Amino acid sequence: MTTIITKTITKICIPLVILFSISLLLAGHNNPGGGFIGGVMFVSVIALSYVVFGLRHIKTFFNPDWAKWFGFGLTLASLTAFSAMLFGHNFFRSAVEFVHLPLFGEIELVSAGLFDIGVYFVVIGSLLFIFKNVGDDNE
Amino acid sequence: MDSFNAITAAIFLPFIFAGLVPVMEKLLKQRIGWFAVATALACFILIGMAAPGVIEEGHIVQGTIPWIPSAGVDFTIYADGLAMMIGFIVSGIGVLIMSYSNGYMSKTEDLKRYYQYLLLFMGSMIGMVFSGNTIQLFIFWELTSITSFMLIGYWRHKPESIYGATKSLFLTASGGLAMLAGFLLLGNITGSFDLTAILNDPQVINAIKEHELFLITLILIFIGAAAKSAQGPFYIWLPNAMEAPTPVSAFLHSATMVKAGIYLIARIHPIFSGTEAWFILVSGTGIITMLVAGFLAFRQTDIKGILAYSTISQLAYLMTMYGYTTYHEPGIGVAAATFHLLNHATFKACLFLVAGIVAHEAATRDIRKLGGLRREMPITFIIACIAGLSMAGIPPLNGFLSKEMFYESSLEMGASIGGIFTFLIPALAVLGGVFTFAYSIKLIDGIFLGKRDKEAIPHHIHEPPMTMLIPPAFLAFLIILFGVIPSLPTHYIIEPAVSGILLETAHLHVKLWHGFTISLMMTIVTFILGILIYTKYDRIAAWQDNFNMKKPWISINYYYDLAVDSAKGNAFRFSSRSQTGSIKLYMIAMLLLMIALIAIPAAILATNIVPSQLNFDIPPYEAILLVLLIVAALSAAILPKYLPAIIALSALGYGVSLLFIYLKAPDLALTQILVETLSTIIFLLAITKIPQKYKEKISLSVFTRDILIAITVATSVFVVLINATQGIVDPFASLSHYFIDNSLLLAGGHNIVNVIIVDFRGYDTLGEISVMCLAALGVYNLIHSRSEE
Incomplete structure (x- = not known):
């Protein structure tokens, strides 16, 4: 598993895959992608690096508290769902807005997109939390 | 601010401030308790802002904020004299208890958690008493059970705490469920969960009394009240709840939370009273509990244990008095009960605080080891005497007044039934008073008088710090004040409360000296018998111990433990058979x-x-x-x-x-x-x-x-x-056409799969991601619980 080839390829992959996962997340509303797929993609590359370099080695310089990630995601998703109620709408009512930005042209802002970001963080946080805990368990 | 907003603010302020406790803790460090005190004081003032209209003009603050209108559940406030009285007791005693906690709780404890739970409890309790909607009342009711569970189990490492907390939750929360069933039946009969609508309309009340579901509704609601107030067979949770820190016991398990059941009985009094069922159920349970608990207090050796049994017995007094009813005069004992409710809150909270002081300074609560502390802590001794003698019913303290009223109403009730009951009911009332007298004297005698046991407690005991001394001293002051000038509490607190219960303007004349009435004779008989029994106190306790040793199965606790243990065993057998791991x-x-x-x-x-x-x-x-x-x-x-x-x-x-x-x-x-x-x-x-x-x-x-x-x-x-x-x-x-047609139109997205996930089926997704989080936490717990073994 931990040959020099896999190590090198993994190193190259990590930034590319993470960028791709973010693009999947943001593009999700109109093109293939979305919070779940983006999240799983993020998880798979981190998991791959855990396997290839060893969890113990990775932990010495990169050791986020994944529980906070899914906590954040769940909070964001529920707040998005509740926020419609502040404007007198039903729970989970979504809003769409088109905005013109100088460089990017026309951008579609969807409140469901925020919800999707919540999903993204929950998927990443919970899967990697499980992964790390199972991997840490040496018995 | 108008009255409605003031009361709404008083309900939600503690909840919001409980959330702020961790932030404030960074600023105030170990003085975080004073933040909680300030919150309680703010609630007291907010309720006070609404009080003048209620007390002076008999006006009832009512108001509704729509919540779930489709289900007939709204956030409704109904603030009459009764709710005001309990609201004042909760927030007022809250101020004293939280001040006292600053001295009682060690600085190394998890103070954040402690004060958060206390504030949450106070908010739930205030919310409960001002509820004008039965479903809202139920929610706050169960919140008080849950916060009580947290507070009893505050010392998580002690198995006794866990046992006591679980027991109280089992009994009070399941009683609450029975109460919910009763409320649903009541909603079925009247077509509404709105308590104000029922209380404001005499026709509806008559319709309830004639309805065929009347009895079962009453029984179900009564089970909730009895479980909460530790009456009847449900009393067993209260003695175990004494594992909580003593200020908590003083606050929840004597002055406020256990009064919730009594409050409920008073609240539904106009709806159900005036019937035989009400008298038999409420007074019957009350009288039996009063005698049994008063008698069982004898064998307790822990001073908090004695106080627990005495609380059960005193709550039973209140139950009995609220239960006194006839068709023509539905509220015979209401005035007496309401007055005694107030008085009990003062003297019992005071006694618990004294018990806390003693335990804190002497490091033991065992009455066999204590004794002779009067020289070392004279101020505490005086406070304890005032509170204890008030409980025993000695004039001129407030306990004497309400006990006189108890005897009077017992006489009246007995006379109105006639026959053997003319003597039986007053006689049983006197017997209850005799037990109360005996254990009250035992508390004072056992802790402060008698010989000082130098072997059990070798170190010198001194008075506690002022933060712990002022709250009980203030309560002792109230005890004397209410006793000497009874018109003060009766005019400003009791009369509005009684008017709220009876739904008509009430006038009371309470005086210290009535002349030689029958009730005064009964009091004198109580003292004589009480002194006689006190001379045999230890012998009775020894007999009870002996009886308990020989026949352990004559005990409700025995059956509770049996039920819980066998439930555990069966669950274990079932899961080991159904979950083989293959x-x-x-x-x-x-x-x-x-x-x-x-x-x-x-x-x-x-x-x-x-x-x-x-x-x-x-x-x-x-x-x-x-x-x-x-x-x-x-x-x-x-x-x-x-x-x-x-x-x-x-x-x-x-x-x-x-x-x-x-x-x-x-x-x-x-x-x-x-x-x-x-x-x-x-x-x-x-x-x-x-x-x-x-x-x-x-x-x-x-x-x-x-x-x-x-x-x-x-x-x-x-x-x-x-x-x-x-x-x-x-x-x-196929149902895909709907999504294909509407995804761009309704949700502004071209990717149908994603639109379904985040928009059309967003609710499902929210559920799924919650499950993912829970699964992650579950895996974590499984792995870590295994590695701990």
Whole structure:
């Protein structure tokens, strides 16, 4: 598993895959992608690096508290769902807005997109939390 | 601010400030308790802002904020004199208790958690008393049970705390459920959960009394009240609740939370009283509890234990008095009960605070070791005397006044029934008073008088700090004030409260000296008998101990423990039998369920199993892919070693995602590839830790059985899918058109799959991500609980 080839390829992959996962997340509303797929993609590359370099080695310089990630995601998703109620709408009512930005042209802002970001963080946080805990368990 | 807003603010302020406690703790450090005191004081003032109208003019503050109008559940406030009185008791005693806690709780304790729970409790309690909607009342009611559970179990490492907390939650929360059932029945009878609508309309009240469901509704609501106020067989949780820190016991388990049941009885008094059922149920339970608890207090050696039993007995006084009713005069004991409720809050909270001081300074609560502390802590001694003598009913303290009223109302009730009850009810009341007198004297005598036991407590005991001394001293001051000038509390607190209960303006004349009435004679008899019994106190306690040793099964606790233990045992046996840990059995169970849920209905519904207009025109690359998929699936099942089997399984997964691409479903393909990758990585991680070969030998019969199940499931899934994709059979009609037509229109997205996930089915997704979080936490707990063993 931990040959020099896999190590090198993994190193190259990590930034590319993470960028791709973010693009999947943001593009999700109109093109293939979305919070779940983006999240799983993020998880798979981190998991791959855990396997290839060893969890113990990775932990010495990169050791986020994944529980906070899914906590954040769940909070964001529920707040998005509740926020419609502040404007007198039903729970989970979504809003769409088109905005013109100088460089990017026309951008579609969807409140469901925020919800999707919540999903993204929950998927990443919970899967990697499980992964790390199972991997840490040496018995 | 108008009265309605002031009360709403008083309900929600503690909840909001409880959330702020961790932030404030960073600023105030160990003085965080004073933040809680300020909150309680703010609540007291807010309630006070609404009070003048209620007290002076008999006006009732009412108001509604729509909450779930479709279900008839609104946030409704109903603030009459009764609610005001309890509101003042809760927030006022809250101020004293939280100030006292600053001295009582050690600085090393988890103070954040302690004050947060206290504030949450106070908010729930204030919310409960001002509730004008039964469902809202139920929610706040159960919140008080939960916060009480947290506070009893505050010292998490002590098994006794856990036992006491669980017991109180079991009993009070299940009583609450009975109460909910009662409220639902009440809602069924009146067509509304709005308490104000019922209380404001005499016709509705009459309709309830004549309804056939009257009795069962009353019994269910009464069970809730009795469980909360530790009456009848439910009393057993209160003595165990004494494991809580003493300020908590003083606050929740003497002055406020246990009064919730009494409050409920007073609240529903106009609806249900004036009937025989009310008298038999409420007064009957009250009298029995009063005598039994008063008698059982004798054998307690822990001073908090004595106080617990005395609280049960005193609450039973209140129950008994609220239960006194006749058709013509529904509220015989209401004034007496309401006055005693106030008085009990003052003297019992004071006694608990004294017990806390004693335990804090002497490091023991065992009455056999204590004694002779009057020289070392004279101020505490004086406070304890005032509170204890008030409980015993000695003039001129407030306990004397309300006990006189108790005797008067007992006489009146007895006379109105006539016959043997004319004597029986007053006699039982006196007997209750005798027990109260005896254990009250025991408390003072056992702790402060008598000989100082230098062996049990060798160190010198001194007075506590002022933060712990002022709250009970203030309560002692109130005890004397209410006793000497009774018109003060009766005019400003009791009369509005009684008017609120009876729904008519009430006038009371309470005086210290009435002349030689029968009730005064009864009081004198109580003192004489009390002194006589006190001389035999230890002998009675020893007899009780002996009886308990010989016949352990004559005890409600015995049956409670039996029920809980056998429930645990049965649950363990059931789970060890149903959860064998064999994955194969789990699979079989799931597949059998699939057969029951899919195969059988499909066989019934789908008359034409293979639709006739199927398209068999498969492009060659898809045909090749399908063959590869079948080969991969077969190899995954047959290959003898794990590693090749896993690789075959992965090949199957990647093949399926390729198929998705051919079928123009990029989303699914992407997801499938990623999930496949991830599961392969996890498999590879696990593979190093398990044996490389299947060792299991499979017999022919098992093999046949497995094959049979597999084929049935596969066939049924095949049939369902083929019908679903063709949309031929009616129950399998396609619903994708709705999403295709509306995704851009309603949700502004082109990607239908994503729009379904985050918008159309957003609620489902929210549920799913919550499950993911819970699963992650579950895995964490499983792994860590195992490594702790």
